[in-house]
Amino acid sequence: MRLDQTSDQWWKTAVIYCLDVETFLDTDGDGIGDLNGVTQQIEHIAQLGATCLWLMPFQPSPNRDDGYDIADCYGVDSRLGTLGDVVELIRAANDRGLRVIVDLVVNHTSDEHPWFQEARRDRESPRRNWYVWRDEPSDEPEGLSFPGTETSNWQYDEEAGQYYLHRFYHFQPDLNVLHEEVRDEIARIMGFWLALGVAGFRMDAVPALLETAGIPVGEGHDLRAWLRDLRNFVGRRRGDAMLLGEVNVDPQQLAQYFGDHGDMLHMEFAFLLNQHLWLALARGEAEPLEMLIRTLPALAPDNCWATFLRNHDELTLDKLTLGQREEVFAAFGPDPDMQLYGHGLRRRTASMIGGDGARLRLAWSLLFALPGTPIVFYGDEIGMGENLDIPDRYAVRSPMQWSAEPHGGFTTGAEPVRPLPEGAFAPAEVNVDDQRRDPASLLSFIRRLIAARRRRPELGWGQVTLIETDAPSLLAHRTDWEGSTVVTVHNLGDADVRATLELGEEVVAVDDVLEEHAVEMGDGGRVEVELEAYGYLWLHLRRDGDRRLS
Ligand code: NOJ
Numbered sequence: 001m002r003l004d005q006t007s008d009q010w011w012k013t014a015v016i017y018c019l020d021v022e023t024f025l026d027t028d029g030d031g032i033g034d035l036n037g038v039t040q041q042i043e044h045i046a047q048l049g050a051t052c053l054w055l056m057p058f059q060p061s062p063n064r065d066d067g068y069d070i071a072d073c074y075g076v077d078s079r080l081g082t083l084g085d086v087v088e089l090i091r092a093a094n095d096r097g098l099r100v101i102v103d104l105v106v107n108h109t110s111d112e113h114p115w116f117q118e119a120r121r122d123r124e125s126p127r128r129n130w131y132v133w134r135d136e137p138s139d140e141p142e143g144l145s146f147p148g149t150e151t152s153n154w155q156y157d158e159e160a161g162q163y164y165l166h167r168f169y170h171f172q173p174d175l176n177v178l179h180e181e182v183r184d185e186i187a188r189i190m191g192f193w194l195a196l197g198v199a200g201f202r203m204d205a206v207p208a209l210l211e212t213a214g215i216p217v218g219e220g221h222d223l224r225a226w227l228r229d230l231r232n233f234v235g236r237r238r239g240d241a242m243l244l245g246e247v248n249v250d251p252q253q254l255a256q257y258f259g260d261h262g263d264m265l266h267m268e269f270a271f272l273l274n275q276h277l278w279l280a281l282a283r284g285e286a287e288p289l290e291m292l293i294r295t296l297p298a299l300a301p302d303n304c305w306a307t308f309l310r311n312h313d314e315l316t317l318d319k320l321t322l323g324q325r326e327e328v329f330a331a332f333g334p335d336p337d338m339q340l341y342g343h344g345l346r347r348r349t350a351s352m353i354g355g356d357g358a359r360l361r362l363a364w365s366l367l368f369a370l371p372g373t374p375i376v377f378y379g380d381e382i383g384m385g386e387n388l389d390i391p392d393r394y395a396v397r398s399p400m401q402w403s404a405e406p407h408g409g410f411t412t413g414a415e416p417v418r419p420l421p422e423g424a425f426a427p428a429e430v431n432v433d434d435q436r437r438d439p440a441s442l443l444s445f446i447r448r449l450i451a452a453r454r455r456r457p458e459l460g461w462g463q464v465t466l467i468e469t470d471a472p473s474l475l476a477h478r479t480d481w482e483g484s485t486v487v488t489v490h491n492l493g494d495a496d497v498r499a500t501l502e503l504g505e506e507v508v509a510v511d512d513v514l515e516e517h518a519v520e521m522g523d524g525g526r527v528e529v530e531l532e533a534y535g536y537l538w539l540h541l542r543r544d545g546d547r548r549l550s
Contacts, residue, residue, distance in 0.1 A: 006457045010051070010099065011200075011242045011266055011373055012304045013460035015450050017050035019378035020066070020312065021058045021080045023399045023418065026411035033399070033410070033417065035081035039089045041402075044432060046096035048381055048443075049450030053093050054202050054244075056312060057103045058086070062112050062171070066312075066397065068103075068204065069110035069172050073189045083196070090197040099199035101244065106186045107209040108172040116173050120160040132165035132176045132215050140214035141167065147341050153214065165215070167208045177209060178221050187233050194234060200242030201234075206257055206265070207249055224256065227264045242266045244306055248316065255297040262300025270305035270372050272296075275317050277309070277370075279324050281353075281363060282331035284493040286475035288324075290466055293371070293477070304460070305372030309363055310380060313393050314344030315352075337388055346395040350383035351425055356442045358534035362490060364446055365514075365536040366475070368453045369488035371464045376446070382435050383442045385425025390418050403433035452513050452538065458486045469499040474531070476501060485541040486513065491531040501527045506543045513538035 006013045025037030035058065045053055057067035060075045067077070076083050090100045109116055118127040137154035144150055145168050154163040155170040165174045175182050190201065203209070210223040234241035243264075247257045248271040257265050276292040296305075315332075317325045325343065332352035333345040340346045353360045360383065367374050379400055386395040399416045402409035407416045408427030420427055435441035453459055462479030469476050473493025479486050487510075491497050503510070505525045512519050517537060522528055529537060 005461070008240075009302060010240060011244070013454065013457050014052045014099075014373050015048075015050045015453065016052045016054050016101075016306065016373060016375040017045050017048065017378065018054040018056065018312065018375055019045075019400075020056040020397055022067070023397055023410075024378060025400060025402065026413060026416070029411065029413040030079070031411050031413040031415045031417050032079050034079070035076070035085035035089050039085070039092045042089070042092045042096060042098070045093075046098055047447070048376070049447055049454060050376065051097060051454075052099045052101060052199070054101050054375070055103070057105055062110055064110075064171050065169055066394065068105050069108075069112075069169070070105050071110040071112045071114075073106070073109075074192055087196055094197070100197065101200040101202055101242065102193055102198050103204055104186075104190065104193075104201035105204040106175060106177075106189065107205040108166060108168060108174045111171045111173055120157050120164075123160075126181075129179050130176055130182050131173045133160065133162040134165075134214075134216060135162055137163045138214045141208075141211055142213070145208075147343075149341070167205070167211075174208070176215060177223060177226070178212060178215055183226060187230065190230070190234055191237055194237045194241060199238070199240060200244065200266075203243055203245045203265070206245040206247050207253075210257075224259070224264065227257070228259055231259075231264055231266075245269070247271075248318070250319070251295050251297075258297075258299065258303045262302040266302055267304055267306045267373065269311075270307045270370075271316065272319055273305065273370065273372070274308060274315075275319050277363075277366065278315065278317070278328050278332065279320060280475070280492055281359075282328045285472050286490075286492055287472065289370075289475055293464065293466060296371075306375055307367055307370050307372035308375040308377065309349045309367050310377050310396065311375070312377060312397060314340040314346050316344045318343040340393065346386060346388070346393055348377075348384055348386045348396050349380050350430075350442075351385035355385075355424060356383045358532070359494075360442070361445055362492070362534040362536050364449055365488075365538075366490050368449050369459065369477075369490065369536075369538060371479070373460065374453070381443055381446045382430055382432055383425075384430055385421050387419055387421040394418060401427040401431045403431050404428045409433070448514065456486050456513055456538075456540065457481065458484050462486065467501060469501070471497040471499050473497055474499055478503075487539045487541060489529055489531065489537045489539075491533065491535045494533045496530065496532050496535075498528065498530045501529060503527060503541055507541045508544050509542040510539040511542065513540050 022033045024033045025041050026033050027036045058080050059070045060072040060077050061067045061069050093100050115127050115130050118125045119131050156163050166172050244267040245265040247268040276288040279288040338347050387398045388395050398418050398420050399410035408420050435443035458479045458481040462481035465478050467476035473491050476489045503525045507525045509521050510519050
């Protein structure tokens with residue numbers, strides 16, 4: 001019997017939709033989005049074609065880092081709903097074929113978490129060693145997550161009379177994962193959410209979680225073995241559970257988080273691919289992406305990348321050279337107010353690219369064609385822009401724009417949790433309601449792209465090979481899987497280009513997967529392609545004897 005691999009390792013052909021409950025839809029008029037709002041709009045996500053919903057943190061929190069400062073890992077922020085609402089949402093999602101994954105934020109807690117309160121109060125408390133303390137601050141670990149906002153990884157606590165480690169904000173003390181009780185508790189948290197029906201976790205800050213630099217006791221403990229244990233644990237609790245790790249590290253370090261045999265994280269965010277994608281877009285040249293694709297480590301069959309145009313944080317360009325970063329800044333965020341931490345941009349995809357047009361559609365086509373599982377950040381499917389009046393990274397987390405009504409239809413209350421943008425990206429110009437009715441809209445286009453992506457599992461499973469052409473602006477690559485091939489071509493430049501693709505003599509015909517062009521097959525497996533500025537093309541190759549099924 002042949003198993004259906006595509007549904008077995010579901011994450012390899014998934015399309016993930018990421019949202020923050022707080023900013024999606026408010027159903028009780030308090031100006032704050034809620035879990036019931038997500039449930040109410042689950043069809044929007046299902047009809048987009050997403051197959052997995054990633055919920056950003058919704059646990060109780062003082063909300064100083066938008067919920068990434070959790071004060072109870074087993075609860076729900078009462079402004080957003082209840083545990084019962086979480087279960088209803090998961091059920092509604094599953095009913096539409098959508099799996100739900102949630103953030104697992106266990107590198108740190110909020111300083112208001114009762115564990116930390118107990119720990120700081122008393123050196124003898126059993127919770128003391130759940131965090132990392134020193135009498136004097138250490139130079140380790142090196143580097144800061146929020147340069148300019150934080151100045152050290154160590155914070156003095158009056159009540160404790162010692163310094164504690166925090167790799168992120170000072171109000172986010174790091175948990176001491178060298179302590180067995182902490183590791184047990186983390187497994188318990190995962191078991192809890194799995195029992196409520198989640199299909200996996202977006203693991204926050206994985207390199208920081210596994211980093212022992214600066215922890216005074218028990219150094220040398222192999223935390224990579226622990227990550228493997230966690231992977232086994234989630235697999236025992238729910239066979240198809242998936243771990244997607246936030247791992248923004250140098251290329252040579254990427255493989256270690258997948259494990260030697262792909263037995264640690266299932267997926268890693270493709271930060272390097274993302275940064276080079278923006279550099280390629282800025283230059284109108286394929287080379288930065290080609291170079292990066294050549295450097296990525298080969299992956300075990302269980303593993304894949306999670307690709308994205310934008311996420312909820314700054315568009316980090318921290319792995320580019322200073323000169324390359326300046327190129328991206330100049331092209332997509334020249335104003336200092338658009339930049340953050342000296343290495344990133346606090347803008348959304350559509351506004352950086354200048355709104356809906358050929359270049360924006362090229363970027364989306366590229367996302368769905370690149371190796372990896374695509375993630376759509378809420379609002380990007382309609383081309384929402386940021387609101388730079390909102391400080392910090394929150395500029396890209398303004399409320400979802402459902403309609404041209406006041407506050408974009410997000411709330412019936414007086415004040416939304418964050419202000420919506422004005423001008424070209426205001427709700428009157430960019431909203432779901434208008435775009436749903438318009439077959440030419442960005443929303444309709446992205447739905448078609450997702451449908452095409454889902455029809456062609458080669459893109460999720462296939463072996464990627466770059467195709468050489470003479471045109472520097474063209475990125476051409478093929479993905480081969482089980483004797484079937486998809487070739488995609490993207491023109492990153494602002495001028496028309498022609499190129500000849502050598503597809504192999506056995507290829508007798510090509511089908512245009514996106515159904516936008518008629519493409520003629522030349523002799524000897526050659527195809528002449530002519531792409532307009534920012535044009536793109538996806539071809540499914542037919543060999544002698546292949547049935548025409550697309
Ligand atoms: C990564 C998250 O994406 C970010 O939003 C958060 O501030 C940090 N981790 C700390 O949890």
